[in-house]
Amino acid sequence: MxxxxxxxxxxxxxxVSPLAPARFPDLPVIDGVRxxxxxxxVRYKNRTDVMLAEICEGASVAGVFTRSSTRSAPVLDCxxxxxxxxxGAAGGFAIIVNSGNSNAxxxxxxxxxxxxxxxxxxxxLGVPVGHVFSAxxxxxxxxxxxxxxxxxxxxxxxxxxxxxxAAAARAIMTTDTFPKGAVADVVLGGVTxxxxxxxxxxxxxxxxxxxxxxxVFTDAAVSRDVLQAMLVDQTTRTFNAVTVDSDTSTSDSxxxxxxGRAGNPAVADASSADGRAFAAALEEVLKDLALQLVRDGxxxxxxxxxxxxxxxxxxxxEKVARAIADSPLVKTAVAGEDPNWxxxxxxxxxxxxxxxxxxxxxxxxxxxxxxxxxVSPSYTEAEGAAYMKQQELVIAVDLGLGTGAAxxxxxxxxxxYIEINADYRS
Amino acid sequence: MxxxxxxxxxxxxxxVSPLAPARFPDLPVIDGVRxxxxxxxVRYKNRTDVMLAEICEGASVAGVFTRSSTRSAPVLDCxxxxxxxxxGAAGGFAIIVNSGNSNAxxxxxxxxxxxxxxxxxxxxLGVPVGHVFSAxxxxxxxxxxxxxxxxxxxxxxxxxxxxxxAAAARAIMTTDTFPKGAVADVVLGGVTxxxxxxxxxxxxxxxxxxxxxxxVFTDAAVSRDVLQAMLVDQTTRTFNAVTVDSDTSTSDSxxxxxxGRAGNPAVADASSADGRAFAAALEEVLKDLALQLVRDGxxxxxxxxxxxxxxxxxxxxEKVARAIADSPLVKTAVAGEDPNWxxxxxxxxxxxxxxxxxxxxxxxxxxxxxxxxxVSPSYTEAEGAAYMKQQELVIAVDLGLGTGAAxxxxxxxxxxYIEINADYRS
Numbered sequence: 012m013x014x015x016x017x018x019x020x021x022x023x024x025x026x027v028s029p030l031a032p033a034r035f036p037d038l039p040v041i042d043g044v045r046x047x048x049x050x051x052x053v054r055y056k057n058r059t060d061v062m063l064a065e066i067c068e069g070a071s072v073a074g075v076f077t078r079s080s081t082r083s084a085p086v087l088d089c090x091x092x093x094x095x096x097x098x099g100a101a102g103g104f105a106i107i108v109n110s111g112n113s114n115a116x117x118x119x120x121x122x123x124x125x126x127x128x129x130x131x132x133x134x135x136l137g138v139p140v141g142h143v144f145s146a147x148x149x150x151x152x153x154x155x156x157x158x159x160x161x162x163x164x165x166x167x168x169x170x171x172x173x174x175x176x177a178a179a180a181r182a183i184m185t186t187d188t189f190p191k192g193a194v195a196d197v198v199l200g201g202v203t204x205x206x207x208x209x210x211x212x213x214x215x216x217x218x219x220x221x222x223x224x225x226x227v228f229t230d231a232a233v234s235r236d237v238l239q240a241m242l243v244d245q246t247t248r249t250f251n252a253v254t255v256d257s258d259t260s261t262s263d264s265x266x267x268x269x270x271g272r273a274g275n276p277a278v279a280d281a282s283s284a285d286g287r288a289f290a291a292a293l294e295e296v297l298k299d300l301a302l303q304l305v306r307d308g309x310x311x312x313x314x315x316x317x318x319x320x321x322x323x324x325x326x327x328x329e330k331v332a333r334a335i336a337d338s339p340l341v342k343t344a345v346a347g348e349d350p351n352w353x354x355x356x357x358x359x360x361x362x363x364x365x366x367x368x369x370x371x372x373x374x375x376x377x378x379x380x381x382x383x384x385x386v387s388p389s390y391t392e393a394e395g396a397a398y399m400k401q402q403e404l405v406i407a408v409d410l411g412l413g414t415g416a417a418x419x420x421x422x423x424x425x426x427x428y429i430e431i432n433a434d435y436r437s
Numbered sequence: 438m439x440x441x442x443x444x445x446x447x448x449x450x451x452x453v454s455p456l457a458p459a460r461f462p463d464l465p466v467i468d469g470v471r472x473x474x475x476x477x478x479v480r481y482k483n484r485t486d487v488m489l490a491e492i493c494e495g496a497s498v499a500g501v502f503t504r505s506s507t508r509s510a511p512v513l514d515c516x517x518x519x520x521x522x523x524x525g526a527a528g529g530f531a532i533i534v535n536s537g538n539s540n541a542x543x544x545x546x547x548x549x550x551x552x553x554x555x556x557x558x559x560x561x562l563g564v565p566v567g568h569v570f571s572a573x574x575x576x577x578x579x580x581x582x583x584x585x586x587x588x589x590x591x592x593x594x595x596x597x598x599x600x601x602x603a604a605a606a607r608a609i610m611t612t613d614t615f616p617k618g619a620v621a622d623v624v625l626g627g628v629t630x631x632x633x634x635x636x637x638x639x640x641x642x643x644x645x646x647x648x649x650x651x652x653v654f655t656d657a658a659v660s661r662d663v664l665q666a667m668l669v670d671q672t673t674r675t676f677n678a679v680t681v682d683s684d685t686s687t688s689d690s691x692x693x694x695x696x697g698r699a700g701n702p703a704v705a706d707a708s709s710a711d712g713r714a715f716a717a718a719l720e721e722v723l724k725d726l727a728l729q730l731v732r733d734g735x736x737x738x739x740x741x742x743x744x745x746x747x748x749x750x751x752x753x754x755e756k757v758a759r760a761i762a763d764s765p766l767v768k769t770a771v772a773g774e775d776p777n778w779x780x781x782x783x784x785x786x787x788x789x790x791x792x793x794x795x796x797x798x799x800x801x802x803x804x805x806x807x808x809x810x811x812v813s814p815s816y817t818e819a820e821g822a823a824y825m826k827q828q829e830l831v832i833a834v835d836l837g838l839g840t841g842a843a844x845x846x847x848x849x850x851x852x853x854y855i856e857i858n859a860d861y862r863s
Binding site: 077079080081082113115116117118119120121150151152153260261339340343344346347349352353354356357359360361362364365366367368369371381383384385386423424425426428429432433 | 503505506507508539541542543544545546547576577578686687765766769770772773775778779780782783785786787788790791792793794795797807809810811812849850851852854855858859
């Protein structure tokens, strides 16, 4: 199917993703949270690799984590602690995160490391150990001496500052080519509350929590139950709706903290006016962060929104959207700026969802490419090829069967991905 | 996780896969089958692109096809004709296959093309149209004028020869870098019978029929029911157990024809001694052909056998084996000769199968890499790195939970795959 005479130059991975936002946003101070970072030398040299967040007493804390059956020791520890949290318990909270070593598949030693790191953090800050959450991102399966972190704790605590959020976003990066932040504000009961979050991740980004790590803070007063329910609900449409390579991390963690210091009337009902307003602002932040993960997908040069409508069910729509977004043949066609809609048809066919070839239609942006089981009479290859040159693309499929719909975001599959994952030994 | 100072040179796709067998096997004449090929100019120039097989009256014909919901018009036609076959019906059979255009997603025009091609083949050969099976492989969604094939029919029929099988294997190639053939013989009731087959395929090779196209012929006498049941059973462990890129073709077709001309006592019971002997020889041919598809995987430089044991069920074992074999991160690690067993742990975790991190063990060949939830005390990175330099690798995972087992074969993911699928416009 290929002829060498129309070869195009190879794409290689630039130092910063071409899809990166122009700048890191100005993240506001969130009253009740202080940050610090350190160069602990977990794996990297001459860069920060540990971040500590100290959170005030009385905050609401929520979390969503990878469903991998081989999830890391820190993830298991966070899940156990969140499940045991009591509303109104005395004592502040802390989150301690390192990059460079994921402490995943490290057996009992890994569990010991989590106990040491969270225990020492609790002791140094004077907060209950059940209120200290940790995360580790980096290489899987390597020994992780807890001293690397615990030796840095005194310095971290001394450096805590309300302004440290941008530095925290950098300290948790691994193969990321840019730090990822997002911000929103919203008025609740006459009081303006702020939401600010950051995230890291660019490879091993997949259906089940693409995070890998994300921390979002707000000064709003929101009950823990409402916060947790909103986070679970919105993760489906944000972090769980992005895919870079279909591979799922063992460490994916998303935590959301509400300090309550803004002084708004506490949101205790998600369906109230304030609850809905807060949810809308939160989803804006989560979606912004999730899309930044795709924008920093390893080797990515194109951002692709895959919109599926007309499916027999939402679940079927999601199957089709993921089959398209994860297809190596679709993703390489996008990389090659090739309007190869036949590969989209192939992906629909393999998805396992109900589909009728003769009711299917496909659009690239606003261009009707295929309809009624064949190429559209109005479609020209030149039009498709011109569209594919854009940096941000929409591939829309209507199955013509029902009202099920889903949207998934992905990136292209380029030489840059192979370079990052095959050409170097990790 | 990557540092540029240990970069390795890029791998590019050689003209013939480095995993290709040394030579195409000597395929024997199968009494009752004649082949012809032609340069019909469907898409390619200066190469054969149509193959015709004429099969004697009284043969048993079986087939297995893609389960894609967007499968091609020829696949739908073959399925309908096989379902309507009557044992003992008068008239010979024919198989007509073209490369260059898959006649998939071509609407009602595609159905018309199949009717024209099979109808004209039936008329020219003097066989019932219900006995003429077709297949098309190549670009999806392009118009396919049937005249390209029908104009070549007279020449094809004039050129039919019992010796034409090697030429037939070449005529159905698309992006294949070598033709694929396999042969076996077995004694049934004192009579030696022969099995000879060929296949094509190298991209869009995935769980559900990795064929894309394969035709296997035997002079044995085997009842149609037994033939069909054996084919369905063995496809699970052969063509459906290989994956190159997890993408499923809309055209995958595997047909098996038994002419009965060898004169053996007809096999009418798969569990008889003759039935079991024939099945063993057939599976040898199917597995050989299926593995040749992986050996010709687009850009492949390594053949990887993924063996999963100790799963709670065979279905779970298959989930784990496919998650490993389809993982872009595992496949790029193999390309980079990186013994990155952490990525194997990741793939186990994302598979959805029951797994207990602390019972998991991983071997590269005979090397115990990880056990009891962590790296094996006996394992050294140098040992793993030396193993990964081999061209044929075994990645074995024992889940330590039950007796479920599965084996899947795959190849690595290299710059060659990106070159073939992104750098050129198809």
